[in-house]
Amino acid sequence: MTPAAPAPKGGVAPSSRRVMNLSHVLRQAARRHRDEIGLVWGERTWTWAELDRRVDAMAAALAARGVTPGDRVLVQAKNCNQLFESMFVCFRLGAVWVPTNFRQTPGEVAYLGQASGASVMICHSDFPDHVAAARAAAPAIRLVIAIGPAGFGEEYDALVAAHAGQAAPTAPVAYDDPCWFFFTSGTTGRPKAAVLTHGQMAFVITNHLCDLMPGTTHRDASLVVAPLSHGAGIHQLAQVARAVKTVLLTGDRFDGEEAWALVARWRVTNMFTVPTIVKMLTEHPAVDRHDHASLRHVIYAGAPMYREDQKHALRKLGKVLVQYFGLGEVTGNITVLPAHLHELEDGPGIRAGTCGYERTGMQVQIQDADGREVGPGETGEICVCGPAVFAGYYDNPEANAKSFRDGWFRTGDLGHLDAEGYLFITGRASDMYISGGSNVYPRETEEKMLKHPAVAEVAILGVPDRTWGEVGVAVCVLRPGQALNEREVLAWLEDQVSRYKLPKRVFFFDELPKSGYGKITKKAVRAELEARGCLPLERPAQVSA
Incomplete structure (x- = not known):
């Protein structure tokens, strides 16, 4: 019997079934x-x-x-x-x-x-x-x-x-022998080690090749534009399984000019990244200077892609975008929106805003607070089961108890399924705020704000308010050469969202803080607002002597 790392406390019972190393x-x-x-x-x-x-x-x-x-x-x-x-x-x-x-x-x-x-x-x-x-x-x-x-x-x-x-x-290894501790921090607390196993990852390789990059062979080439330590590493593991050439950027910072030059030089057919990097790639002038006709699959994940950014990328690259939704704990294997379902124009029958349908071999269920399945169109927590779900958090029984319920992994994301099983993400449960007794999901308002021609990026978060309990605060990044003020933004939004969804304040940054993987994180945005003295909105009353 092969010695293995200690099984994660509270995780799945180890299997002794031999699998491929x-x-x-x-x-x-x-x-x-x-x-x-x-x-x-x-x-x-x-x-x-x-x-x-x-x-x-x-x-x-x-x-x-x-x-x-x-x-x-x-x-x-x-x-x-x-x-x-x-x-x-x-x-x-x-x-x-x-x-x-x-x-x-x-x-x-x-x-x-x-x-x-x-x-x-x-x-x-x-x-x-x-x-x-x-x-x-x-x-x-x-x-x-x-x-x-x-x-x-x-x-x-x-x-x-x-x-x-x-x-x-x-x-020699068994199905549940750990191979990778995938550290995931979530929105609060210290990072937790999600235990990925040999058997689980063999399924993930197969699933990635089946759902994200069908038809991949040794004649393909993959460009790496994200750190191999996380999602890009999982993507590259699938590339090795088909002897796909891997191409690394030379530096440790994103370089749009180099990225597009490498796509042309090595006839790159696929890449994995996050929505903000897709946005940077397709807005970079080099996209028009280099041949990228070889691209078949530009795969993005890690966060939903705003519709206006999606449309821009489709205009630049054609129907090559592939979206998947998934956390590190499920190694990205929850849903897929393949290239042929990425439509440039909105209209009847177009599911704008969906992150796709269930990955092969995986099941998604929307549950209420008590773990009951809710019906189509009803918002609840996105839960998932299937072979891509991790074994549990290493040495963290408390986190395991919170994250698993009746065999379902609880993602902490909110959303709903339509009648045909397409998933729509409302946002993180931690992103939702309650204003005047009404639930507010910031993503809806963010999508509206991004339709303004002057707005390049936006993040909205809930903050305490003495009157309404919580209100929204928006942080915007403007496009080069554009000018906009708080009053103009709010006036533009007034007829597009309900009044209780309107942010109380709008601040403007030169850029939004992002994680090491290029994702906008609300936690970092909140910290930056606090550092700049923008929060709290309401200062404690001064007590006179």
């Missing part, structure tokens, strides 16, 4: 397409055979240093070939890959190391402070590997060279 998808690609390019980064390329040999060598190096199945390996790195390889190194050893968002602070990464029980850390040389913080917070970290010359640990490529030609045995 996920690293085998790399081995398959190397056997069938050994001399074809598997990875591109700048002017460097690696064939599938080279990547497989490098993974073998690093796995042998870690095994020689005592890394065994179930060990957690914390990885702090920008997108690079070593980050790409480290996933398969961990899988091959039966260890657990624990990638961070490289933009996180030393303290945040230290917490991930401590919370995951990591005993190994692979870290890019740019982050010595992260190594020091992680070692201080997680004394179980006994081995540090540096990507590039650094003043800490052994050097990654030197270890690969020293163990060239060697290979650690591929660890």
Whole structure:
């Protein structure tokens, strides 16, 4: 029996059923397409055979240093070939890959190391402070590997060279053996480690290829425009399963000019990103300078896409947009809106605003507060079950108890299904506010505001109000060269939404704060409003002496 990481407390009971070790998808690609390019980064390329040999060598190096199945390996790195390889190194050893968002602070990464029980850390040389913080917070970290010359640990490529030609045995694994701790923070509290397993992720690979990129083969190419540590890493795992060439941006910041040049150079056929990056890509002047006719699937997820941004992208790229809805805990596998259902024009029969129908093998149910299913058109919490649902949060029985009910995973998102099973997201349960006794879902008003020709981005959140309980506050980003004030925005909105849905205040930022993955987060917007002195709206009365 293969040793495995401790089962998540309160999660699904482990299965002893043997399954394919996920690293085998790399081995398959190397056997069938050994001399074809598997990875591109700048002017460097690696064939599938080279990547497989490098993974073998690093796995042998870690095994020689005592890394065994179930060990957690914390990885702090920008997108690079070593980050790409480290996933398969961990899988091959039966260890657990624990990638961070490289933009996180030393303290945040230290917490991930401590919370995951990591005993190994692979870290890019740019982050010595992260190594020091992680070692201080997680004394179980006994081995540090540096990507590039650094003043800490052994050097990654030197270890690969020293163990060239060697290979650690591929660890046998069971369906529920953990392979990846996918840290997800949600809207409040500290990040939680969602436990992804070998059996679950084999289903996810199949599901992604079936629902998001049908017809994908080794002749395709995929551009990475997001950190491989999260959703883009899941996407690339599916690419490796079909020997699809992966192309990385050279830098760690989004560059629209480079992205479109790479699409043209490598005849890129698919990419995964988030709505804000799709918006940036399609509004960048380079979209008109480079050939992007090769694109078949521009997949976006992580947040709903505003309709006006969707229309703009369709005008620029044609019918190549594919939307999926899903959380890290369900590895993105809840619904899909394929390219042929993305329509440019609104009209009868067009389901504007839907995020699609259930993914293959998955079931969605809208439930009320007591867990009862509600009917078509009724708003409730979006719940899901199926093989893509994670095993549970690692060592967090309280979070597991809150997130699972009668076998359903509770997403915390609100929405409704229509009579044909298409899902419409209203927003996060935490985004809804109650004004004068009425529920307000900010997304509806945000969609209306984005129709104003001067508004590029908007976020609305609820804040306390002495009269109404809560009111809305909007933060807008204007398009270049446009001018607009609070009074004009509210006057424009008055005949488009009910009065109780109108924001009480409108503020203007040069840009909205975004997460390391390019998503607008209401928590960050609220923090920025507080930092600028915009909140609270009502100041406590001064008490005279």
